[in-house]
Amino acid sequence: METKQETPQRAYKNLLARYKAFSNRIPLLGWLCGGIGAVLIEYFLGDLVSYYLGLPKVPVLFGCLIMLKKPILIPGAVGYLLLVYGLPVFFIARALATPANKLAAFLAKGPITIAALVHLGLLYAILHIWTDMSDYRVLVLKLTMIAVMLTLSLNVINGYMGEFSCSHPGFMAIGAYTTSTITLWLFANDKLFGEALLPAAIGPFFFPLALIAGGLVAALGALVIAIPSFRTRGDYLAIISLAFLFIVKSIIENLEFVGGPRGMSSQPNYSNLPMVFIVMVLCIWIINNFVRSTLGKALCAVRDNELAAESMTVNTRKTKMVTFMFGAFWAGVAGGLFAHVLRYVNPGSFGIQRLAEILAMLYFGGLNSVTGSIVGAVSINLLSEALRPLEIFKWIIIPLLLILVMLYRPTGLIAFTEFKPKELMRSKE
């Protein structure tokens, strides 16, 4: 019989091991069902629970805002998190483990598209119900999803290809202004372009085309950078792309027909939740397909050793140019969505600060990893939202966190991994 003492560390380790053993049996499908349960509970019982816990109202962002504003409410907020999110997810996931595993195994037999659609449908349902409670949540969620697109597309350039580009906010601006110009000109009665040319009813269906146009114009902008930057070996990209960022900003400031420094406003409300969600999923799917194909892995070869890549038939210059434009395309699309989420843009939204934000999300999450970009964008975005009550201290805490990550994991939290949807969705039995 063992006579080991029960130290806190050991207890913690035990708990961790048990949690691992438990979570190893639950497929993603199970967690998603748990998530649906949790958001439904919040939807119907949230007010009641917060009333009994002494909270003024339902905590809008996982209680962070409440906790930071009124520390006395911390126990209540933690209790709320446990009662509404933690325990329901845990118990529902456990209760449904067996059927969820069976369903996952069944889905795995069919085409992956169907399995992916089922999972995405559940995820969307969770997000939809969760955001139904407040407009603030809708806004935070949309901006987070846009941040995921920006981070991921920058990862393709700075992570996979190993260059250092600073022009992402510029591409975003190009996309935002192009898309806004199209939608305002065609579908809205506004002061810049006058009467709508087409009936507003077809606007939402036309919006994806406007987004693509925004992305394509951004990609053209990227070509302007790519031609001089990738001509010879050497690190010109960082400088040229930074210059590009400033040039785009000052051009827009001086273009009167898009509002100059005042910006453009009253874009139609086309960036609704399903729209942003679908575009983000497409972005992740396409980028992930690309970086996992041999054509996309050429980026890593170019980064790790350009001479070897070139000697193994890889057209390194074309690879760099195409990739740079590809990344810019998605930044442009994200910019188009962004403009229609805020329904107001001005040149000031696309400056150095935006660049710092995107870079922070990228290097926090991890280079060369789709999962890393998603994690980085979501966590930094939510964190910066949650720390808002701390005001100026927010800009101390986030950089400190980033420095810590850089110290212990120089390439980011989840770097150099492959995102494998099939693995993610498999049955755990």
Added chain:
Amino acid sequence: MALLRIDKMTHYFGGLRAVSDYNLVLEPGHIVGLIGPNGAGKTTIFNLITGIHTPTEGNVELEGHNLIGHHPHEIAGKGLGRTFQNLLLWRHMDVLEHVKMACYSQLEYGLLGAFFGTGRCHREEKRITAKAMHLLETFNVAEYSDQLVSSLPYGAQRRVEMARAMAINPKVLLLDEPTAGMTPDELNRMISIIRQVHKDFEVAILLIEHRLKFVMELCEKIQTLVFGEVIAEGTPEEIQSNPEVIEAYLGKEDVT
């Protein structure tokens, strides 16, 4: 017709005449060795053939087609595979990915195929995976297929590099000191691997080597390079008994 023909190739690095009036005729299926002391210009000759440097003067032709002025990736795609003296591998990629990467120009899907993961893209990936696995088996490194190259023993890294060069379907294989840093045991294995590859893939080989035993055993013809100039050319026996070679090269080195 000669497979690879080099005429009066000369190259200057600034004022340094690194290669002068170099000629080579490589017939299909032949193995030619290039020996010479350090700094003689052997690697430079490889870099000139593969387009990494453009020769100051002279001509390089593969099957009658001029190679001068083409990008290295185009020259490689025409059928010139090579390895590097100090191993140029990709440190974040695994062994299988290395060999698949060299099939880049043979891929029959485009960017859109890669973006949307089309059926053709999957079929092509499967095809080159099978091809790469076959090459890994030929070079005895299949067991490492899912490992990063940096975790492999040195000899295995060299063989991965050769497998990678073979994946571009080369007509001519350029090997830059394939046995550098190998034990005598590994050396013998390398000889048999090169023999087998030469036979199975019907590839002509130009190889740079320091160890005489190796060149003598493999090559039909040997060129000796000193200060960028070929001072002797002939069969292994002729080279071994050439007084100039003995003076310039063999005399200073261990002949075994």
